[in-house]
Amino acid sequence: MLRRVVQNYVTLPAVREIAIVAPDGETITRSGAFKNDRPYALVRPQLAAAMEDSARSGEERFLELELDGKPVLVEILPFHNTLFGTSGRRGLAIAILDLRQLQAATLQMFLTLTGAIAIGIVAILILMWVSIHRVVLKPLTLVNQAVAESDRTGVFTMPANLPRNEIKFLARNFERVVKQLEAYDQLHKEIEQRKQVEAALRQSEARERAKSHELGKLVRELKQTQAQLVQTEKMSSLGRMVGGVAHEINNPVSFIFGNLTFAQEYFEQLVDLIELYQQSYPQPTPQIARRLDEIELEFLIDDTQKLFASMKVGAERIRDIVLSLRNFSRFDEAELKSVKIEEGLRNTLLILQPRFQGGSPVEIVTVEEFGDLPLVECYASQINQVFLNLLSNAIDALESDERYRHGRKLPVPATIWIRTEALNKKTIAVRIRDNGPGMPPEVRQKAFDPFFTTKEIGKGTGLGLSISYQIIVEQHKGRLECISKPGEGTEFVIEIPTQIPRS
Ligand SMILES: Nc1ncnc2c1ncn2[C@@H]1O[C@H](COP(=O)(O)OP(=O)(O)O)[C@@H](O)[C@H]1O
Numbered sequence: 001m002l003r004r005v006v007q008n009y010v011t012l013p014a015v016r017e018i019a020i021v022a023p024d025g026e027t028i029t030r031s032g033a034f035k036n037d038r039p040y041a042l043v044r045p046q047l048a049a050a051m052e053d054s055a056r057s058g059e060e061r062f063l064e065l066e067l068d069g070k071p072v073l074v075e076i077l078p079f080h081n082t083l084f085g086t087s088g089r090r091g092l093a094i095a096i097l098d099l100r101q102l103q104a105a106t107l108q109m110f111l112t113l114t115g116a117i118a119i120g121i122v123a124i125l126i127l128m129w130v131s132i133h134r135v136v137l138k139p140l141t142l143v144n145q146a147v148a149e150s151d152r153t154g155v156f157t158m159p160a161n162l163p164r165n166e167i168k169f170l171a172r173n174f175e176r177v178v179k180q181l182e183a184y185d186q187l188h189k190e191i192e193q194r195k196q197v198e199a200a201l202r203q204s205e206a207r208e209r210a211k212s213h214e215l216g217k218l219v220r221e222l223k224q225t226q227a228q229l230v231q232t233e234k235m236s237s238l239g240r241m242v243g244g245v246a247h248e249i250n251n252p253v254s255f256i257f258g259n260l261t262f263a264q265e266y267f268e269q270l271v272d273l274i275e276l277y278q279q280s281y282p283q284p285t286p287q288i289a290r291r292l293d294e295i296e297l298e299f300l301i302d303d304t305q306k307l308f309a310s311m312k313v314g315a316e317r318i319r320d321i322v323l324s325l326r327n328f329s330r331f332d333e334a335e336l337k338s339v340k341i342e343e344g345l346r347n348t349l350l351i352l353q354p355r356f357q358g359g360s361p362v363e364i365v366t367v368e369e370f371g372d373l374p375l376v377e378c379y380a381s382q383i384n385q386v387f388l389n390l391l392s393n394a395i396d397a398l399e400s401d402e403r404y405r406h407g408r409k410l411p412v413p414a415t416i417w418i419r420t421e422a423l424n425k426k427t428i429a430v431r432i433r434d435n436g437p438g439m440p441p442e443v444r445q446k447a448f449d450p451f452f453t454t455k456e457i458g459k460g461t462g463l464g465l466s467i468s469y470q471i472i473v474e475q476h477k478g479r480l481e482c483i484s485k486p487g488e489g490t491e492f493v494i495e496i497p498t499q500i501p502r503s
């Protein structure tokens with residue numbers, strides 16, 4: 001049986017010889033040998049030492065040597081068997097392998113194995129690539145195309161035939177995100193539209209407001225013009241009437257004034273004559289003496305002289321008043337004229353004289369500080385009207401001030417200061433100041449509005465300042481300013497050019 005095993009082994013390509021050696025060195029069997037072979041150490045003397053050593057120690061031995069001029073690998077395997085007894089030596093299985101063939105076989109095997117592995121790897125790679133392509137790349141490309149498409153159209157269409165994996169999940173998520181984006185986009189558009197509508201609305205609202213503001217302004221202007229027309233008409237008819245009356249009075253007054261001088265002269269001459277009689281006839285008749293006693297001649301002469309003087313003063317006063325009235329009304333001078341401003345102020349004060357004396361519950365002092373002014377080209381009657389309005393307001397204010405009422409004596413009495421000055425060659429200023437109650441800011445802000453008044457019905461019309469403003473600012477291209485503090489009085493500053501600039 002051993003022989004058969006040995007013969008079998010020997011058929012392997014690299015095996016040159018197989019031998020089984022008994023512990024005592026007898027060759028039990030050897031490939032390619034006859035039944036009764038020589039002891040193996042004799043067959044292969046090169047191995048004798050190694051065999052002896054392995055049989056004794058029981059250890060494997062490998063040798064490389066040359067046999068019949070060829071390199072061989074010898075493997076000596078000791079084994080133990082009860083058949084051999086207990087001599088302390090082991091049987092040996094010896095295999096002699098052709099080293100070249102062995103190397104060739106190993107190389108062959110290595111090549112075969114490497115080839116197989118390479119083919120395997122390539123196959124796996126191909127398989128992986130195919131499956132990656134099918135499962136990942138292709139779906140990814142599809143999703144990518146759909147995304148690119150959605151970028152153009154704004155609608156994401158889910159690609160068909162996507163494998164059920166993360167990519168499908170990704171595509172679903174993407175679909176959801178695109179839908180949300182779409183919704184967001186829609187929302188954004190709506191917001192934009194609403195904003196536009198809102199802006200348009202706001203614009204039209206602003207336009208409407210501007211229109212209504214404009215309309216309000218127009219209405220106010222209309223009211224003011226109307227009020228002014230009424231006032232102008234009133235003033236002009238008053239002016240005409242005053243002027244007419246003044247003219248009518250002027251004649252008889254000139255009469256009286258002119259004749260008074262003659263009358264006084266005649267009287268003086270008569271007195272002279274009487275004295276001459278007395279000197280020529282120092283002894284009067286009893287009738288004349290009685291008469292002289294009755295009339296108290298000395299007193300009569302004396303008193304008549306005084307009478308003439310007083311009549312002269314009175315007539316002069318009437319003449320002045322008539323002149324003032326005519327000046328004030330200037331109904332015959334509706335055109336531009338160069339006038340002395342202080343004359344207008346004096347005339348206006350004269351007209352207002354009754355309000356300074358007697359009737360007023362407050363004693364009002366006027367202080368006039370007239371500077372050296374050039375002639376001013378203006379509509380004189382209108383400027384006078386402004387003076388009248390401002391002075392009347394000052395008087396009203398002082399009269400309404402409790403501090404000055406009931407004849408109280410205060411360190412500074414109720415006063416109106418009227419100052420004029422030339423600001424420069426082209427502008428003059430008139431300041432009318434009172435130490436009345438002044439105006440709180442809310443009154444001052446509205447004081448120039450037409451129909452604004454704080455006075456009781458029947459007393460105030462609320463037109464004085466608005467008309468004055470119109471006359472000074474619009475007609476004479478000047479400035480009208482109000483400076484007022486509650487408790488400290490009020491000052492109106494009129495500035496007008498000496499010549500109205502042509503515009
Ligand atoms: N000198 C002043 N002191 C205090 N208040 C004044 C003075 N002048 C004008 N005002 C205020 O301005 C308001 C408007 O004046 P105005 O236009 O002349 O109208 P009116 O005199 O008819 O009230 C007055 O009602 C008054 O309240």
Ligand SMILES: [Mg+2]
Binds near residue numbers: 392462464
């Ligand atoms: Mg007034």
